[in-house]
Amino acid sequence: MIVCAGRNETFNFAQPIGVGLIESSINLTRIALFDKPDFLLFIGTAGSYGNYNIFDIVESKRAANLELSFLSNDSYTPLDNVLESDNKMVKNDTIVNSSNYITTNFELSKHYNEYGIGIENMEFFSVLQVAKEFEIPVAGIFIVTNYTKKDAHKEFLSNHDEAMKRLTKYLIEKQIIK
Known part of the structure; x- marks a missing residue:
C-alpha cells in the first residue's frame, strides 16, 4: 500500500493519511486495524538539512523524532527517538527527521547531519512507529523541495508542483507504479 500525507500533497495512486505526526498516526492505525496492508510505502516531500539538493x-x-532543542542539549526524552524498518530493499542510511514543526534555522539544522539525519518530513516517524506496532514492512521515498531555512515554506511552495511530477516519474521508472 502506498500512502502519502494529504492536503496539497496527494497522488491518485496513494492513500492520504494526514499531515504531521498525530493525524498520520491516527489514520494509519485505523488502516492497519481494519485492512492491514502487507507492505507500506510512504511517499512525500522533504526539507534538506544541507547534504541533499532540491x-x-x-x-x-x-x-527520527529529534526536536531542535535536542541539538542544544535543552531537552531529553525517555522514548525511542530513532526507528528503523527491517526492510532489506532500502540501502540508504539517511535518517528522516519528523516533527510537527518545520525547521527554519539553517545554521542550527545543519547539526542534524552529524547524527546521520539528512532530511525532514513531518509524517515518516509516525509511519514507522505504526508499522512497527503492526509488524508491517515499511519504506519511504522522498523528494527534496526546500532547505531548512528562513524561507523554507516559500521555497517549498515554489518547488512543490515540479517535485510531485518528478517523484511520480521516479516511481514509474522504478516500476513501483504504472
Whole structure:
C-alpha cells in the first residue's frame, strides 16, 4: 500500500493519511486495524538539512523524532527517538527527521547531519512507529523541495508542483507504479 500525507500533497495512486505526526498516526492505525496492508510505502516531500539538493530523491527506512532543542542539549526524552524498518530493499542510511514543526534555522539544522539525519518530513516517524506496532514492512521515498531555512515554506511552495511530477516519474521508472 502506498500512502502519502494529504492536503496539497496527494497522488491518485496513494492513500492520504494526514499531515504531521498525530493525524498520520491516527489514520494509519485505523488502516492497519481494519485492512492491514502487507507492505507500506510512504511517499512525500522533504526539507534538506544541507547534504541533499532540491529535487534529490531519497529512499529511507529510518526515521527520527529529534526536536531542535535536542541539538542544544535543552531537552531529553525517555522514548525511542530513532526507528528503523527491517526492510532489506532500502540501502540508504539517511535518517528522516519528523516533527510537527518545520525547521527554519539553517545554521542550527545543519547539526542534524552529524547524527546521520539528512532530511525532514513531518509524517515518516509516525509511519514507522505504526508499522512497527503492526509488524508491517515499511519504506519511504522522498523528494527534496526546500532547505531548512528562513524561507523554507516559500521555497517549498515554489518547488512543490515540479517535485510531485518528478517523484511520480521516479516511481514509474522504478516500476513501483504504472
